[in-house]
Amino acid sequence: MAATDQSHKASPTSLFQVYLRLRPPPSPLVQLTQQSLYPLLAPSERYLTVEAPGKESQDGMPTHITIHPPSDSRKRAVEKFAFTKVFEEQAEQIDIFRGTGVVPLIEGVLGEGRDGLLATLGVTGSGKSHTILGSKSQRGLTQLSLDLLYRSLDTQTLHSANHPSLIASLNATDASEAQIFSASGFLDNVYGDCLQEPSRSRAPTPMMDPAFTPSVPKRKLPQRPSALPQFPNISDLAFSVEPNAEYAILVSMYEVYNDRIFDLLSVPSNQKDLRRRHLLFKSTEASPDRKVVAGLRKVVCGSYEEALIVLETGLMERRVAGTGSNSVSSRSHGFFCVEVKRRPRGGLSNSWTGSQLTVVDLAGSERARNAKTAGATLAEAGKINESLMYLGQCLQMQSDSNDGTKPTLVPFRQCKLTELLFSNSFPSSSHHHATHTTHHRNAQKAIMIVTADPLNEFNATSQILRYSALAREVTVPRIPSVSSTILSNTTGRTPSGQTLPPAAHTDEAVVEMAFSEIARLNEEVEILNVKLTEQEERRREAEENWQKAEEKAEQIEMEVREECWGEMERRTAEERRRWMGAWGEEADRNYEHLDRKLEILTQGIEIHEDAIDQDTRTTELENENEALRRKLEALERDLQCRSPTKAPRKPQLSSPSKDYGPTALGTALSKLNGMSLIDAAAYKAQSPGKTPGKKMRKLTARKWDLMDENEMDAFENHY
Ligand SMILES: Nc1ncnc2c1ncn2[C@@H]1O[C@H](COP(=O)(O)OP(=O)(O)OP(=O)(O)O)[C@@H](O)[C@H]1O
DSSP, X not given: OEESOOOXXXXXXXXXXXXXXXXXXXXXXXHHHHTTTSOOOOGGGOOEEEOOOOTTOSTTOOOEEEXXXXXXXXXXXXXXXXXXXXXXXXXXXHHHHHHSTHHHHHHIIIIIOOOEEEEEXXXXXXXXHHHHHBOSSSBOHHHHHHHHHHHHHGGGBOOTTTOTTHHHHXXXXXXXXXXXXXXXXXXXXXXXXXXOOTTXXXXXXXXXXXXXXXXXXXXXXXXXXXXXXXXXXXXXXOOOOXXXXXXXXXXXXXXXXXXXXXXXXXXXXXXXXXXXOEEEEEEETTEEEEEEEETOEEEEOOSHHHHHHHHHHHHHHHHHHHHHTTOOGGGSEEEEEEEEEEEETTSOOOOOEEEEEEEEEOOOHHHHHHHHHTTOOHXXXXXXXXXXXXXXXXXXXXXXXXXXXXXXXXXXXXXXXXXXXXXXXXXXXXXXXXXXEEEEEOXXXXXXXXXXXXTSOHHHHHHHHHHHSSEEEEEEOOOOOHHHHHHTTTTTBOTTSOBOOHHHHHHHHHHHHHHHHHHHHHHHHHHHHHHHHHHHHHHHHHHHHHHHHHHHHHHHHHHXXXXXXXXXXXXXXXXXXXXXXXXXXXXXXXXXXXXXXXXXXXXXXXXXXHHSOHHHHHHXXXXXXXXHHHHHHHHHHHHHHHOTTSOOOOOOSSSOSSOOTTSHHHHHHHHHHHHHHHHHHHHHHHSTTOXXXXXXXHSOHHHHHHOOHHHHHHXXXXX
């Protein structure tokens, strides 16, 4: 056999441990009734064989299977798949519970504070629901896990009926913006009178949400927990937990339908209103490092029985909602979550810590394909196929990286399902600002149980196995060589029975070699063909993804552009408003300033007019004027007497020696200066032929200084 892939071992860093469970053939009666639903092959046509356990197997369990394509298949390649463990048809529910990693997963949730995820994957009818939810006679992994949790916590589990402040305390610290209810309150509301016994008086439900109105259509009460299967028994199994702690268990359920998340415990307000509000998977303020489904309804279940009824209610809602929206139950991916919250014993503290176990029942891919022909919308069927294809890609990436050559880069953000399954699979740490401590969160541990029916259709089953397996080998069986076929009956003898000569033997060997070479080349061609088909398939998927990504990018760009444009317009309007405001204020200030100035001016004028009498002031100014004029004239005369030979200097009227400033007095003085000049000119005109020089020679400066105007006139007339 020629192999194209030799990687067998699951890497210890794998995000998922992948177990394969083969379902047994149905009983003849079931086969008869369900033949049309799940057309099965005859046992002789079985294409799947389990390999004997190898060296790497744990507990002597097989880890590999081989699938041989049926004779009518186009492909001839034989494929070998590796899993963490393979459970054959005879495996019971308890074997799966104990043999897969479910028990350590629960231990991690209880002790290590590590989230756990358990999912089943397979084509329709392969036994997913049987494995995860059980049957009429047997419990599934969900019920067994709940049983183990309650058994381990035992009396340390808190009941909301005994602790009235429990719901408020949980509400105060819940990071997922959830609505938390007590089990009795929740069940009362959904089933109403069905739960009541005539003699029993019912205490009011603590912390009942007023929005939780009793107008809800009542559901038919599910089977009593005591009527539900008790087998297999795991009473020998329990973990010891922190003795100084007390625990609360919160149950929530949701489904992913058409790539949207819907609460399964949130019953619609009336029968017609089946358009449920979808929820977001996001990081919240209280949970920055971890994404949570925000706004879920959570029910505090104090006992295993309460948890079972809530589980049944959610499953029923999944069916009711499915039927109402023209779909069937397995057309959605169902999530059942059990949160284990812990706080120090005493009930005083609100410091809840804890982790969560999530059980996932994935939709069957085959059902979606058939549903297309059964009248379901293309979008609905397409969404399941799409989400399973993305899940396949993520698992494929994991298996590709298991050989250690490529880093694990899981493209899990492509749809809600893969986001929900993988987002919390990576370790992270977050800083709590309030306490200034760094909280380290363990990476989630995940288990995938792949269910397969070896008698179900080859293509669908091989497809699921191909992308969920941890490793794969492709081989092509060696075809019996042509020469050996031809010569098988001859062996050195002619068909007539004659022995061939030695030369003929040599020719036979050459022919044999040639044929074996042709056969080898044929094998290689076959393998290359298989590889080519796969590459083409991957390329097609990649191109589809590329196109989708481009469309998404375009849409995001448009949204961003619109957002930016809106933001710009908003800011411009804001800026305009701000500017107009400022401008108005400035104008007001200016007006005010002007008003104040005018007021001051008016007041100033009034004061001036009131303070000084106009006439007195005029007289004063005239007197002053007179005195100054006289002084000026005396000065001029003095000047002329002192330098009689020199031409008389013109008084500098335009630049008086003393700067009087821009006051009224200054102006008056300037006028006076002008007047002096005119007077002097007039005076000169009155004494023609007499030069100032002659006059100056006959007068003493002292005398001249002391003479007044009249004396001066007399003096001039005398001479
Ligand atoms: N391991 C098993 N042992 C016995 N019966 C089984 C086993 N697995 C499946 N069955 C039976 O096969 C039938 C189909 O199984 P189941 O409903 O679990 O398939 P499924 O994969 O969940 O299908 P769907 O996708 O339609 O929900 C059921 O009647 C179930 O009881």
